[in-house]
Amino acid sequence: MKQILAGDIGGTKTVLALYQVSDDGLKEVKKSMFASGQHEHFEDLLREFLGSATQIDMACFGIAGPIKEQRCITTNLPWTIDALEISQSLKIPKVHLLNDLEAAAYGILQLNQFHELNPSAIERAGHIGVIAAGTGLGQAVLFFDGKKHHAMPSEGGHCDFAPQSLQEDQLLVFLRERFKGHVSLERILSGDGFGHLYDFLKASGFAQVNPELEAKMQTGDRNALISQMGLEQSDPICTEALRLFCRIYGAEAGNLALKVLPLGGVYIAGGIAPKIRQALESGIFMEGFLDKGRMTRAIEQIPVRIVDDPEAPLLGAAYFAKVSLKD
Structure with missing residues (x-):
């Protein structure tokens, strides 16, 4: 069963979640919230969250900041987040970055209240x-x-x-x-x-x-x-x-x-x-x-x-x- 990693990266907090993908949709496996400012590098936070999890087929992160060529220098954090670097470092085949409001917009389509x-x-x-x-x-x-x-x-x-x-x-x-x-x-x-x-x-x-x-x-x-x-x-x-x-x-x-x-x-x-x-x-x-x-x-x-x-x-x-x- 395939697994995906999703994240909401904000200036104040970062929420990460791991999901299993099935024909019925997404099943949440693990989710954690972190104080963004307490981590010098985003990859350190990712490693802490993932722990021993190895099989990640796709990762997508909504980030508070402009995305240029799948790279983001965050607006309210001292992080530079690069999709290719994350893919190579953590051995995730596909990594994609979204602007945080782009991610929120897609999320709204999943809500009904x-x-x-x-x-x-x-x-x-x-x-x-x-x-x-x-x-x-x-x-x-x-x-x-x-x-x-x-x-x-x-x-x-x-x-x-x-x-x-x-x-x-x-x-x-x-x-x-x-x-x-x-x-x-x-x-x-x-x-x-x-x-x-x-x-x-x-x-x-x-x-x-x-x-x-x-x-x-x-x-x-x-x-x-x-x-x-x-x-x-x-x-x-x-x-x-x-x-x-x-x-x-x-x-x-x-x-x-x-x-x-x-x-x-x-x-x-x-x-x-x-x-x-x-x-x-x-x-x-x-x-x-x-x-x-x-x-x-x-x-x-x-x-x-x-x-x-x-x-x-x-x-x-x-x-x-x-x-x-x-x-």
Whole structure:
């Protein structure tokens, strides 16, 4: 029985799984999660996971970073991952690298449970857009050829942030000074984005600062604390930071919808969406999504869905490996 190795390689964590391939599908043999930053080289992590496992027929990894000629210099990790080197070093006949959002897009095709944000959504066949805020911001497209979908990766998360209000104009000026020039959407729509939004609101005098909260930020996960306090609406600056995050997230999802016209839907993946689902469902996300002036009508019936299965990229990598074995 053939075996495949699949991986979801992110800036924060890496998940690896070993599967047996049968006519009925994939049977999980082993799965582990690792803190990505604790390993100097990706191959060290692979060897630790595989242990004595020897028969691997195909490996596929979804990676947070651009893939060029099956080689990736990761965006948020000090790793260079090369498919050919892994194949030769670990004696795996076929190794393929996917962009992490490309893998997530394939994974979405394997799922059937989502949380719909657009009450006016109409179910139709067509292209699918995927946007995912996590350690960074990823975007991908599932092109529909009339019979099946094909994933297309992108680096759309690094596109320019486009303000849509006076407050967002001021945010752009603040971030441009902080980053000495170009301000990408990833600076806002990522884990670190909550901290940048909080700092902006604090500097602009939006509300009085809570000294106890500031003290907690020195010892804990600052971004998680800001988003949690925003969800609880227990601090005005955090509440506004979360509102801004959702509004800008929705606006960029709407931009993706205009570029792709994904009648099959826009899917909100990544690690942040499930954690702030309550805020995304409040209406502010869809307000940003639909604020497109005269072109609102072009996207107002597109499904907009939260993906809350964290294994979508892993499932997508495994699916790609399984299909590739048959080719």
